[in-house]
Amino acid sequence: METLNFNCDIYQYRQPLFDRALAYTRDEDDAADLVQDTFMKAFRFSEKFELGSNVRAWLFTILKNTFLNHYYKVKRKNEMIQQEEDLTSVQLAPSASANAGSAKFMMEDIQRSLNALPEDCRFCFCRYFEGYKYHEIAAELDIPLGTVKTKIHVARGLLKKMLKNYKADMVA
Numbered sequence: 012m013e014t015l016n017f018n019c020d021i022y023q024y025r026q027p028l029f030d031r032a033l034a035y036t037r038d039e040d041d042a043a044d045l046v047q048d049t050f051m052k053a054f055r056f057s058e059k060f061e062l063g064s065n066v067r068a069w070l071f072t073i074l075k076n077t078f079l080n081h082y083y084k085v086k087r088k089n090e091m092i093q094q095e096e097d098l099t100s101v102q103l104a105p106s107a108s109a110n111a112g113s114a115k116f117m118m119e120d121i122q123r124s125l126n127a128l129p130e131d132c133r134f135c136f137c138r139y140f141e142g143y144k145y146h147e148i149a150a151e152l153d154i155p156l157g158t159v160k161t162k163i164h165v166a167r168g169l170l171k172k173m174l175k176n177y178k179a180d181m182v183a
Contacts, residue, residue, distance in 0.1 A: 035078045049074045124173040136166035
């Protein structure tokens with residue numbers, strides 16, 4: 012295609028391309044950059060454009076693909092940065108080196124809380140925690156499945172209340 016005619020043909024779509032780019036980026040400067048990149052790619056690959064094809068659709072496809080490529084590139088970069096941040100020694104320190112004394116106190120509190128549960132709730136909860144399925148516990152105790160689920164739910168709620176002091180330590 013003749014370069015001058017090609018330039019005139021694609022330039023008439025500058026404003027619709029800008030409007031779409033603005034919808035994608037929500038920033039005028041980024042939208043202008045995106046349109047410029049679209050025109051650069053259109054010029055670079057003008058020999059691949061087939062005469063008789065829809066120029067507008069071709070330009071909008073270039074615009075969309077350019078935006079998506081940039082979006083995924085930035086997303087991957089941010090994920091890599093996030094993963095590197097997750098692996099810093101400062102962030103790993105609480106889990107890597109814990110005070111054995113505080114762990115002992117925590118285990119004693121957990122055991123004390125388990126012992127404070129009603130016997131039927133404690134038994135169901137401990138079995139479930141050991142990996143038994145609801146229906147296996149129900150069969151062992153010869154009680155309805157719904158009753159087992161309720162007892163485990165009640166045990167969880169009571170344990171949450173009794174061990175709420177540790178919640179902040181676990182979230183951090």
